[in-house]
Amino acid sequence: RLQDPSLLMCLRDTSSAEEVEQELARAFGELGDNVLLLAIIPDQNNNAWQHPIRATNKALCSRIGIAVQHCKVNKFKSPPPGYWSNLLDKLNLKALGTNYYPLCEVPGGGLQPGLQLLRACPTLLLGCDVHHAAPGSSRPSYGALVGTVDKFFSCHYTEVRAMTSRQECIPVDVMESMVREQLKAFHGYNEGISPERIICYRDGVAHNQFEEVHEVEIHAIERACHAIGQGYQPQIVFIVEQKGGGARFFTNENGRVPGQQMGNQPPLTVVDTVVVDESTFSFHLTPHHGIKGTSRGNLYSVLRNDPNLSSDDLQRFTSQLCHLFQRCKKIVSKVAPNYNAHLAAEMWGLKEERESFSDTASVSSDAAACDVHE
Structure with a gap:
């Protein structure tokens, strides 16, 4: 719940990183943990997101622990339709609020088809993804595992680990450690109840890696449970x-x-025959609207299915998860757990790169200063 601002800060376009850090430290000291920074940055040559104040805020807020939301000044002057609603959605999330949650029960009793999987038993829903640095870089890759801990599947617990550069399959010990922390978080949040079912969506794996993922990552989940x-x-x-x-x-x-350009298929289209591998449990799903260009769906392959869930249940459940991305009012092109894991891994990688760059720049400037002084 957002209230009137308790502290306002005004930073100029020419504010240095030291000035920004001093102001943020002052705000953190006066308000403690209850800090949400709304930063309005100038729109210079339509490249506002590359502004140094934004980069500094991102790095400092990650280090200090302050939630930050950046906005362009021109959007405040003439906001497009829906701008304020979308902005408040993001602010609500960073204030630990919830925007959307699945309506599992239907009017008159009963459960929604597909979503009944969330109510059948205590369920831990996981999303897993790996972020790699830019091509040619030797920086480490980062694996993220995001899990839901509440019954509305809107409160998430995130684990991120550094891995060997360009490594896609998460090692057994790393995956086991992240899953174990997810189970502990679920157990603590739900007053001692452990999940009876774990549903994990994995992003970014090629067909020729299925066997490796089955032997490594799924085995790591079993080890974490044991x-x-x-x-x-x-x-x-x-x-x-x-x-x-x-x-x-x-x-x-x-x-x-109507409304679909280029002859795109309607949203929530599922294809599970003819063009799928008959030796595997797989299906194509295009959940989103084709707003522009050709719609590209995703291929989902079920590598393990202990409860023997039917194809209809898994297809409905997967399509409904595409409605639950908290930062967007529209249907997104992938399931929300994987979207969250992708953002977590990417943001952690960018944070480490900024801090590494900042440390290198500081060392270089100190060395240069010593040379000049001598």
């Missing part, structure tokens, strides 16, 4: 999400959908 308690064996569902999948689908002339 480490929690003797005899603890929750049901595991492991699904790999692949962008595009090498297939494009179009409607014929008689099947054109």
Whole structure:
């Protein structure tokens, strides 16, 4: 719940990193942990997101622990339709609020098809992704695991680990450590209740890595469960999400959908025959609207299905997860857990790169100063 601002800061375009850090430290000292920074940055040559104040704020807020939201000054002067609503959604999230949650129950009793998986038993929903540095860089890769801990599947707990550069499959010990922390967080948040079912969506894995993922990452989940308690064996569902999948689908002339350009298929289209590998449990899903250009869906492959969930249940459940991304009012192109994991891994990688660059720049400037002084 947002209240009137308790402290206002005014930073000039020419404010140095030291001035920004001093102001943020003062705010943190006066208000403690209850700090949410709304930074309005100038729109210079339509490249405001590269402004040094924004980069400094991101690095400092990550280090100090302050939530920050950046805005362009021209959007405040003439906001486009829906701007304030979208901005408040992001501010609400950073104030530890909830924007959307799944409506599992239907009017008159009963559960929504697909979403009944969330109410059938205590369920831990995981999203997993790995972020790599730019091509040619030897910086480490970062694996992120995001899990839900509340019954509304809107409160998330995040674990991020550094890995060997360009390594896609998360090592057993790293994955086991992250899953163990997720289980502890779920257990603590739900007053001693452990999940009876773990549903994990994995992003960014190629077909030729399925066997490795099964032997390493799924095995790591089993090891983490065994480490929690003797005899603890929750049901595991492991699904790999692949962008595009090498297939494009179009409607014929008689099947054109109003508002869909280029003959795109309607949202929430599922294809699970003919163009899928018959030896695996897989399906194509295009959950979002084709606003511009050709819609590209995702290919989902089920590598493990302990509770023997039907294809209809998993397809409905997967499509409904694309409605739950908290930062967007529209249906997104991938499941929300993977979207959150992608953002967590990417932001952590950028944070480490900024801090590394800042440390290198400080050392270089100190060395240069010594040379001049001598």
